[in-house]
Amino acid sequence: MTVVAAAGFVLAWSSGFLIAAIGTVEVPATTLLLWRFAPLAVLLVGLVAATGAARGIAPRTLGRQALIGAFAQLGYCAFVYAAIAAGIATGTTALIDAVQPLVVATLVGPLLGLRVRGAQWAGLALG
Structure with a gap:
């Protein structure tokens, strides 16, 4: 199972550049990113709520982690997708x-x- 999960991660991550090139031809980079991140965010919040994984963690800490995640992923991806949409x-x-x-x-x-x-x-x- 670990090998399958690792292979799935590599395929999903490495295909991001190809998906950006194909997707930004039809829609703006921001729309593409919204549909990339929003469904997963809803799924993960539901999973955390169902399992109680965030129990005992201060709300301020959760907020900071969410902000770091937003900058690390959304900020990074926004520039990559915008660059690809611009023709790079x-x-x-x-x-x-x-x-x-x-x-x-x-x-x-x-x-x-x-x-x-x-x-x-x-x-x-x-x-």
Whole structure:
């Protein structure tokens, strides 16, 4: 089951660039993203409510996590989809997306004074 779930995740995630290229021909990027995220958000909120997974977590913490998730996924995807809708090749956007962790690791030291450990660089090198 774990292998099937992992394969499904890889297929779903990697197809995002292709879906963006096909979908933004017919509808605006924002509409496409709405239909990508809204049904899943409703499903996940229902799942959390049914299982009580958020029990004991402060509302402020949940709000912060929701905001981080919105910036991490919706903000990121909005720019990728808008770029593809503007005519930038999906391969180019995928390459820029793939390089982001390396850019962050390179800039986190000079900008924030944090040190990237050797094991973290090794993890980035492995992909």
